[in-house]
Structures are given as C-alpha cells and as structure tokens.
Amino acid sequence: MRKADIIENLNRVRERIVTCCRSCGRAPEEVTLLAVSKTRPAEDLRAVWEAGQRDFGENYLQEALDKQADLADLPILWHFIGPLQSNKTRAVAEHFHWIHSVERLKIAQRLSAQRPAEMPPLNICLQVNVDGEESKSGAAPAEVGALAAAVAQLPNLRLRGLMAIPAPRENAAAQREPFAQMQSLLLQLQRQLPDQPLDTLSMGMSGDMEAAIECGATMVRIGTDIFGARG
Template sequence: MNPVEQRFSAVSTRIDQACGTAARTPADVRLLAVSKQHSADAIRALHALGQNAFGENRAQEALQKMAGLSDLSIEWHFIGPIQSNKAKDIAQHFDWVQSVDRAKVLRKLAAYRPAPHRPLQLCLQVNIDEEPQKAGASPAQLPELAALAAALDQVNLRGLMCIPTAGADASTTAASFRRMVALQQDLNARGHRLDTLSMGMSGDLELAVREGSTMVRVGTDLFGPRPPRT
C-alpha cells in the first residue's frame, strides 16, 4: 500500500476496533477527513479510497479546492470560526457547518442558503468545558439556539460539536463527552431530532467512540503533517 492507503486503513481500523470495544456498529460512526492546509490532490487521493466527507476551516482556501474538485461528489463540512463577511460563501458552498455558536451567524447562514439547495446541515459548537478563550456556545445557550434553528428555513439542525480541553486526562475528557451526550438528550426531549455528535480527534478517537460520538474528525493521521502556510 502507498502512504495514503496505509494511513486511511490505519484510521479506519482504529474506528472499527473502537466500535467493537464499545459494542457499537462501525456504520454508526462517520469519519470526517480534516483537509485544512492540505492540497486538492491530497483530497482527491483520499476520495479515491472511498472517503467523501472533508472538513475545512477557512472559506477562501476551501473554495479554491472545491473549484479543482468539482468533478467529485464530496460532502464539504465547515469546521472553523465563522466570520460574518464569510457567512455567504459558507452558506452557498458547504453541505454542513459544524461551528455555529451564536444567533447572528445562524440567521446569516439561513438567509444566504440558496432556496434550490438542500437545507444546510448544522451542528452547534459547544464550549463544553466553558473555557473563556475558546469558541462555542455555552451549554445554557443551546436551547435558545436550537429553537432559533428550528424556526429558520434552509437550515437543518443535526447535532452538536465540541473540542474538549487540550491536554486534559482521559477521565476529564470522557466526562466532557458524557456531558455532550446529556445535552443532546436534553434537546431531543425538547422536540428536536439531533442525530449527530461530532466529537473526538486523532488523540481521543477511541474515547469519543466509547462515549457516543457519531462523527470523528481526523486530519494529520490521514494526510500526514500539514505543510506550512504560505
């Protein structure tokens, strides 16, 4: 196998094994390939192996890649901070946005989503450990944001996304993931239909799957080291 095949196989095996340990079905956990800073050719190579969901965190960089990959059927996820002046590009060109954390952005995404398009699939980004320097809505803000999403056309609230505290030990991170599950359950008890928990990256993939993640976000372990920004 070439290096791309080796990395993809290794990550897929980790997910399968994590699901087996957690008595879950591998089909219940999706892999999002985080392709930020990687080339369109790298995305094309991974897509050829069967990966079709890719995550980007900069709109301008992503649009350039989309133009070069328009012949492929790719599900594009936006996973970075959303600047108001980029909301239109994001709403018009992405399939999913996982980093919605405030009402202003939510309204802009709904307003800019073209009517002929399938509704934009959304996750609310949760600052699960309530770190002051980190993006994301607080748990207390979720009911209001979810209610707003339900009232808007052209968006479909699918779930929640989080990035736990960097460097935390496994038990602390597991507790954060369990709080995410509880928040999803609370919103569903309020009448929402959230089916997605985007949590877990290369370093805590197995832990996230054990605690209920339905989507893991993996970058370097799939693509290799990111090239420096130019």
C-alpha cells in the first residue's frame, strides 16, 4: 500500500475515534490509538510515525526486535500484544514499554525479575478470555482479581488494566456485551486495588472499535484499517 493511502487510512481512523467519543460523551483524548503493525515493514511504521502516531503494537517478538533496530532513531512506544511464552519474557522485558497479554503469574514474575534496573517499570495489562474460548489466551474473568492482586506486588511492573479480544459478533449491540463486562471487571479491580494505576482498558479493533469506546476503552488496537489487509 502506498504511503499516502496509509496516512489517509490513519486519519480516517482518528476521525472515527473523535466522532465516537463525541457521540457517547467522552473526550477523544481519553482514547489512545495503538497501531497494530505486525507483518508490516519498518518503512510503513516510519510513515505512520511521521504522521504523528507514537504507539505501535507487535505480536511476534523477533519481527518486533528487527523493526526496533531499524527504527531506533524514533522514540516509539512499543507494545507487545501477542501470546508470550516463558522463553521470550527476557527480550520483552528489555525492549518494550507495555505488554497487553499477561495471563499467568509466572509470566509476570519473570517479566519483573528480568526488567532492567535502569528502565522504568513495565506497564502491564492482564489479558482476559472474556468469552471463555478454548482457542484464545487469557485468564478467566473469575481469576482476574487474584491474578491482579499478585501482579500488583511485583516490584518492576505497573499494573495498568485489562485487555480482551472478544469473539466477533454480528451487530453493535452484541459487540457491547463483552466490552461492558470488561468495563465492570476494571471497576471491580479499581475498588479492590485502589493504590494501583488501573486506568487502561485495551479493547476494540477495526471491526468493533466504536462499541469498545462506548464501553470505556482507553486504548484501541487497529491494524487492518490503517495498513490495509495483510497479503
């Protein structure tokens, strides 16, 4: 896809966020756009960065590390949003600002232990399997409270909130159901852990972004509607 088309897409997504926020009584500044750049070449990320985008989400570790090397001159905020195995935690702890996909205490413990001392705490979102899908990663909603309490005790992490990837639904009303459940879960955590900076709901993608924003999303993860369909 041409650079001009990518920038046009980016601006269109930004306009959708503004329109949706205004329609549901939220400030557009409350919603961060995370450009999901997996499988995209570094030059596409650079083009989007030059248009003002600062937060980028990557699913695949080695691909992300290669892009970080290619784009080392840019102060990008890197988010790891894919499944994370134990043998990958050190590289994530050393090279990312955020991770959205923590689902087990063991992974969080490793990230905390492996976060370099000279770096600020790693921002953490707990991934919730809100639909109970066997094919999806994430903690069960009933497990989130205990997991959050344990993660909050780890010294080199900042527990910021929750992430979910609900199953596709056929209309906006159905899309709002899991997002509303996520909003309720975050409110419960805020009451349970009032000393934690629990300010993040990472949810909503190209096909259900508006429903997520209506239910309190503070970060939407958009790939296809910025960079086009993957080949």
